[in-house]
Amino acid sequence: MDSINKVLPEAYRQFGIDEDIIKLSDEILSACSERFALIDKISEINQLKVLDAFRKNNVSEACLLGTSGYGYGDIGRDTLEKVYATVFKTEDALVRPQITCGTHALSLALSSNLLPGDELLSPVGKPYDTLEEVIGIRDSVGSLKEYGVTYRQVELLEGDRFDYEGIKNAVNEKTKLVTIQRSKGYQTRKSFSVKEIADLIKFVKEVKPSVKVMVDNCYGEFTDVCEPSEFGADMTVGSLIKNPGGGLAPIGGYIAGSKECIERASYRLTSPGLGREVGASLDVLKNLYQGLFLAPTVTASALKGAVFAAGIYEKLGFDCVPSFNGERNDIIQAVSFHDPQKLIAFCEAIQAASPVDSNVRPEPWDMPGYDSKVIMAAGTFVSGASIELSADGPLREPYAAYFQGGITWPHVKIGILNTVQALKNKGLI
Numbered sequence: 466m467d468s469i470n471k472v473l474p475e476a477y478r479q480f481g482i483d484e485d486i487i488k489l490s491d492e493i494l495s496a497c498s499e500r501f502a503l504i505d506k507i508s509e510i511n512q513l514k515v516l517d518a519f520r521k522n523n524v525s526e527a528c529l530l531g532t533s534g535y536g537y538g539d540i541g542r543d544t545l546e547k548v549y550a551t552v553f554k555t556e557d558a559l560v561r562p563q564i565t566c567g568t569h570a571l572s573l574a575l576s577s578n579l580l581p582g583d584e585l586l587s588p589v590g591k592p593y594d595t596l597e598e599v600i601g602i603r604d605s606v607g608s609l610k611e612y613g614v615t616y617r618q619v620e621l622l623e624g625d626r627f628d629y630e631g632i633k634n635a636v637n638e639k640t641k642l643v644t645i646q647r648s649k650g651y652q653t654r655k656s657f658s659v660k661e662i663a664d665l666i667k668f669v670k671e672v673k674p675s676v677k678v679m680v681d682n683c684y685g686e687f688t689d690v691c692e693p694s695e696f697g698a699d700m701t702v703g704s705l706i707k708n709p710g711g712g713l714a715p716i717g718g719y720i721a722g723s724k725e726c727i728e729r730a731s732y733r734l735t736s737p738g739l740g741r742e743v744g745a746s747l748d749v750l751k752n753l754y755q756g757l758f759l760a761p762t763v764t765a766s767a768l769k770g771a772v773f774a775a776g777i778y779e780k781l782g783f784d785c786v787p788s789f790n791g792e793r794n795d796i797i798q799a800v801s802f803h804d805p806q807k808l809i810a811f812c813e814a815i816q817a818a819s820p821v822d823s824n825v826r827p828e829p830w831d832m833p834g835y836d837s838k839v840i841m842a843a844g845t846f847v848s849g850a851s852i853e854l855s856a857d858g859p860l861r862e863p864y865a866a867y868f869q870g871g872i873t874w875p876h877v878k879i880g881i882l883n884t885v886q887a888l889k890n891k892g893l894i
């Protein structure tokens with residue numbers, strides 16, 4: 466034991482991490498133990514939930530094999546959708562490699578359940594950047610706006626509280642669907658708890674019982690012991706290259722929800738008349754199953770990394786959302802640098818501590834779907850997967866790095882320490 470305690474700092478020194486940074490790390494780590502114990506318990510409860518869903522739906526070896534062509538009678542695909550429905554406690558689910566990413570899953574859920582003349586309402590302020598073009602907040606070819614779907618949003622009140630009065634006033638005879646984003650995305654608001662989302666869903670359904678609610682669950686899955694789908698959301702939507710893919714899913718998105726909403730989404734995804742009966746799963750099923758199985762522990766690793774990062778960067782004097790002691794409802798850690806140089810150095814150091822493309826230097830670029838330059842660091846096995854150690858940030862005030870992921874906790878820790886070292890080397894801290 467004694468010798469191990471000497472080997473670890475020595476291994477860090479060889480990696481290029483200075484002794485004072487290791488000391489800081491040890492100090493923060495000892496303050497993390499209570500938080501980490503809670504994260505481990507949540508992960509264990511979710512592991513039970515996921516395993517139970519595999520057993521209940523009789524996941525068999527045959528389910529891991531894929532199909533090609535039309536994909537009629539794809540037992541692995543159909544069973545995976547049942548497993549997701551069980552995990553999310555919904556009537557049904559659509560989980561497919563043909564859903565290319567989170568934005569696509571959200572766009573699919575919206576466009577299939579909104580018709581010309583309907584109105585979409587966001588009661589939680591501006592949605593995620595890429596949704597702006599889906600909705601038509603920024604004019605875009607193929608947006609909901611082009612199809613005659615209008616949009617309204619109600620801003621959050623101070624302290625990120627819901628403006629219940631404003632929401633009530635915004636609901637009208639055209640309001641068909643309400644979209645609630647769980648995670649903060651590229652904003653410095655807090656992320657909402659499942660409990661807060663449950664209260665909001667209850668409220669909007671009281672105001673207008675026929676309204677449907679969609680929750681953008683990206684980055685939120687398995688950070689709590691329950692999901693928004695258990696509290697009246699008609700559709701809960703996310704990306705498989707984030708939490709529920711467990712780092713193994715190479716592509717995909719999911720929508721878990723009511724039979725009616727899922728059916729509409731399936732006809733929109735493929736074709737009226739065909740719906741969910743087509744869509745070959747090719748060779749991805751084993752990774753989608755195994756990824757979901759690993760997702761509770763992978764999410765826990767990412768959460769630990771986020772807590773640790775907040776501890777370190779608060780100690781260094783930077784504003785962190787959530788704070789070290791703050792409630793966590795997703796895996797994202799925002800650190801505001803108020804300085805482009807620091808943001809860039811942070812992202813470069815995450816890239817340099819990645820298992821793939823560690824020698825690549827990330828540069829700010831005009832990413833499709835985003836309205837300012839974005840720098841992204843992701844030296845990942847699955848290209849761009851943000852459940853793996855990654856960081857990104859738009860080049861605009863407050864020059865915040867949005868840091869997330871890490872499929873193993875030691876890797877996140879190493880990544881964070883590498884960012885501190887890089888800032889120190891450049892004289893930025």
Ligand SMILES: *Cc1c(COP(=O)(O)O)cnc(C)c1O
Nearest residue numbers: 566567568593648650683684704
């Ligand atoms: C990542 C994310 C999306 C979009 O997912 P992509 O897979 O990047 O298209 C949407 N909403 C939120 C809150 C997200 O975090």
